[in-house]
Amino acid sequence: xxxxxxxxxxxxxxxxxxxxxxxxxxxxxxxxxxxxxxxxxxxxxxxxxxxxxxxxxxxxxxxxxxxxxxxxxxxxxxxxxxxxxxxxxxxxxxxxxxxxxxxxxxxxxxxxxxxxxxxxxxxxxxxxxxxxxxxxxxxxxxxxxxxxxxxxxxxxxxxxxxxxxxxxxxxxxxxxxxxxxxxxxxxxxxxxxxxxxxxxxxxxxxxxxxxxxxxxxxxxxxxxxxxxxxxxxxxxxxxxxxxxxxxxxxxxxxxxxxxxxxxxxxxxxxxxxx
Amino acid sequence: xxxxxxxxxxxxxxxxxxxxxxxxxxxxxxxxxxxxxxxxxxxxxxxxxxxxxxxxxxxxxxxxxxxxxxxxxxxxxxxxxxxxxxxxxxxxxxxxxx
Numbered sequence: 241x242x243x244x245x246x247x248x249x250x251x252x253x254x255x256x257x258x259x260x261x262x263x264x265x266x267x268x269x270x271x272x273x274x275x276x277x278x279x280x281x282x283x284x285x286x287x288x289x290x291x292x293x294x295x296x297x298x299x300x301x302x303x304x305x306x307x308x309x310x311x312x313x314x315x316x317x318x319x320x321x322x323x324x325x326x327x328x329x330x331x332x333x334x335x336x337x338x339x340x341x342x343x344x345x346x347x348x349x350x351x352x353x354x355x356x357x358x359x360x361x362x363x364x365x366x367x368x369x370x371x372x373x374x375x376x377x378x379x380x381x382x383x384x385x386x387x388x389x390x391x392x393x394x395x396x397x398x399x400x401x402x403x404x405x406x407x408x409x410x411x412x413x414x415x416x417x418x419x420x421x422x423x424x425x426x427x428x429x430x431x432x433x434x435x436x437x438x439x440x441x442x443x444x445x446x447x448x449x450x451x452x453x454x455x456x457x458x459x460x461x462x463x464x465x466x467x468x469x470x471x472x473x474x475x476x477x478x479x480x481x482x483x484x485x486x487x488x489x490x491x492x493x494x495x496x497x498x499x500x501x502x503x504x505x506x507x508x509x510x511x512x513x514x
Numbered sequence: 515x516x517x518x519x520x521x522x523x524x525x526x527x528x529x530x531x532x533x534x535x536x537x538x539x540x541x542x543x544x545x546x547x548x549x550x551x552x553x554x555x556x557x558x559x560x561x562x563x564x565x566x567x568x569x570x571x572x573x574x575x576x577x578x579x580x581x582x583x584x585x586x587x588x589x590x591x592x593x594x595x596x597x598x599x600x601x602x603x604x605x606x607x608x609x610x611x612x
Contacts, residue, residue: 345579345584348583348584348602349582349583349584349610350607351604351605351607351608351610352607354602506586507586507600508586509584509585509586510528510585511579511584511585
């Protein structure tokens with residue numbers, strides 16, 4: 241049994257490595273794209289920071305969060321945004337396109353774990369290193385300069401767990417939405433909707449949400465754990481570890497739903513290639 | 515000679531978008547069933563050479579795609595080398611030509 245599990249893990253590692261290297265080579269082939277991406281993310285970040293400083297020049301707190309705490313929320317939101325673009329969103333778009341054109345045939349006829357392959361078909365290391373950090377550095381600089389809160393090791397640890405669980409859960413949610421392509425043959429609108437839900441209110445603190453939306457955002461439509469709950473845990477505003485357990489179980493359930501949805505979707509695959 | 519491919523009552527029905535008026539097609543697209551393969555039966559023995567012939571739209575590609583496990587049959591049974599193709603067992607996929 242053990243060698244079999246080891247073999248399965250090894251296959252997945254090899255796929256992940258090969259796809260990451262291929263995506264990196266692909267990124268390096270188009271340098272103007274890279275400079276354009278870098279410039280646009282830096283511009284966006286600077287604009288957002290100017291907006292924040294303009295708001296906090298007039299008011300002291302927003303939903304109970306002061307300037308530095310909002311900067312912390314923005315930082316977590318940025319990490320989530322970039323990570324989603326590094327491995328999740330591009331793969332969902334690619335999957336939708338592959339189903340529509342029938343290119344998925346090439347994956348399904350190979351002796352590979354197909355779900356793993358489509359999940360990690362593109363892993364954009366270049367974005368992680370060369371786009372994420374330059375755009376995030378001004379934010380980190382402002383955060384350090386204006387830091388007005390304490391971070392405990394426990395809060396940081398719980399926050400990291402919530403970030404990972406929330407990030408995976410929302411990916412699975414978006415993936416399930418993308419599988420509708422197997423029935424409809426269309427994916428762009430649905431992926432756009434999934435993207436909007438995933439980043440819904442990611443610049444709003446957890447404490448600002450009404451209880452019902454908070455309940456929904458931490459369970460059935462898990463858009464609150466990856467950023468809002470994570471920040472609240474890091475800042476020590478939420479200290480109850482049961483919220484992290486909830487995020488864990490929500491993630492586990494969404495992984496199961498993702499696998500089930502994939503199997504069901506394959507039954508509907510119409511293999512549009514000729 | 516042992517039969518290595520066995521196909522029994524194999525059927526595939528696609529759902530094809532129906533042509534409708536502009537507003538209906540914008541908001542309520544409707545599909546109609548299209549029978550691509552209709553209850554076919556055949557068996558192929560080991561080493562046997564077989565040609566699959568038919569006009570456009572006869573269901574040749576659909577049949578082959580069901581034999582490889584790419585498409586799920588709407589009904590019927592397929593057995594290739596002792597495997598059910600749609601189970602996507604790795605040992606079976608390993609034997610497909612790349």
